[in-house]
Amino acid sequence: MxxxxxxxxxxxxxxxxxxxxxxxxxxxxxxxxxxxxxxxxxxxxxxxxxxxxxxxxxxxxxxxxxxxxxxxxxxxxxxxxxxxxxxxxxxxxxxxxxxxxxxxxxxxIPKNAPTKIVSAITPEQQQLVIDTEHRAKIAAVIMMFMGLRTGEVLALEWGDIDLVNYNLSVNKRTQRISSNKYIVTEGTKNGKCRYVSIPVNLGAWLKKQKDISNSYLVVPNRNGELQSPTQWRNLWNTYQNEINYSAYCKKCVNAGLIPANKHTPAGIPRVVNTFNAHQLRHTYATLLYISGVDVLTASELLGHSNIEITLKIYTHLDKQFRELNISKFDNYIQSDLDINNI
Known part of the structure; x- marks a missing residue:
């Protein structure tokens, strides 16, 4: 050389x-x-x-x-x-x-260089995920309430879902091998398989989705086959537009207005922020935290390679919700108590 x-x-x-x-x-x-x-x-x-x-x-x-x-x-x-x-x-x-x-x-490296923090979606966005009908809805619901990664969802088969015992086996994922091609590989990101509980009230809905599916895959492309990166990206983008349109229609109805057609040349105004698939997984982690699931169990459900990753998320959430609670306290004493002449 x-x-x-x-x-x-x-x-x-x-x-x-x-x-x-x-x-x-x-x-x-x-x-x-x-x-x-x-x-x-x-x-x-x-x-x-x-x-x-x-x-x-x-x-x-x-x-x-x-x-x-x-x-x-x-x-x-x-x-x-x-x-x-x-x-x-x-x-x-x-x-x-x-x-x-x-x-x-x-x-x-500057200590104040920004640290990228993935945030959970808002309660409004969570409700829109539940209410908005779209081909990507099933992927979004599984990521938000069962914590799967995008690659795990795209590789998920109906045979991995046990609707009798309400659990889901996460045992494979997609791997990108070129600019626009995925293949399915055995094992998850950390090489381990895991079982995730399915919320009971979602079991019946998933069964209906299985009954109308034309594929062995839970989230296939329109031909019933494995999604390509471009197909998945386009599907997610149209889903975000549909989420926004649902929010827009709700706001119009609440204001006594007639919503414009979704295909109007002027376009639909953005009334709710877009979110990415990984935010849904973080939302699942947040829901586990709020419902009191211990960090070790959460780590297993999320499929983290070590508990330190989960601890970092839980520590951030602990700080976030502590500040939120203090904010509620401040708002209370400012609005409900007369302390101006204390």
Whole structure:
């Protein structure tokens, strides 16, 4: 390997080696981190890259991510630094350099870099999930009340659902193998299978869905086959539009107005925020917390690889609901008690 090699050339060689046997999504994530690094040092010779170059990349991304136009989250910054560290370690192994300019750079990631927190959907949105009819509704209901991941829902078969004992076996998931193709693989994200209880009042509804289904899959495409990434994305987008239209119609009725046709050229105003599938899984975690399910049981139901992940969610929820309760207290003493002349 020539010593005049640029970082961009080296990173692609490293990627081809390190991504062998890895999933398509894993490879795409690494390429995304490399793209950020290339924006700053791609054309530099590997031997010329200094720690200050890495510092500047972190600083620029902290200020604004060129893709989102927002500050880069702490987790992504750490992943970018980790990727750079591994690439330069590869350069050291091949005797291109003798010191890694990215090592220990995680220490300089700003403490106030944003932490991405997935939020549960609101009670209004939860009711809209229940009330709005759409092909994606069954996926949304299963994610919100049984906590499955998107890949687990798309791979779910009716044979995995026991409507006699009200439980669901989560034993496989979809894996992306190209830009627009999923395959089904055995096991879940953490490699383990799990059983999730089905709320009793959802059992009858699921049975009706099974009776009218034309596929062995619970959430198939229109041909009864496994969804592709594009099909799933389009399905979810139309579902969000239908959710919004349901909310819009309710608001019109409450205001004594006649709702516009959903296909009106002027478009339907956005009256409720969109939400992604992962927020429904977080909603399930929140519902477990509110109903008093202990953290160990919640961890098993959610299929987390270790209890620390669940503890982190529960700790955040504990803080969130404690602040909410204090807010209720403040509102009470301000509105219901006369303390102005205390």
């Amino acid at each position: 020539e010593k005049s090699i640029t970082f961009k050339e080296l990173s692609q060689r490293w990627l081809s080696v390190s991504s062998l046997g890895k999933t398509y999504t894993y490879q795409q994530n690494l390429q995304s981190y490399i793209n950020h690094l290339n924006n700053g040092i791609g054309d530099c010779k590997v031997a010329d890259v200094k720690p200050a170059h890495i510092d500047e990349i972190i600083r620029q991304l902290y200020i604004e991510n060129p893709n989102t136009k927002k500050p880069t989250s702490k987790k992504v910054l750490k992943n970018i630094v980790d990727c750079a560290t591994r690439i330069f370690d590869y350069a050291i192994e091949n005797e291109l350099i003798y010191k890694n300019p990215a090592r220990n750079k995680k220490k300089v």
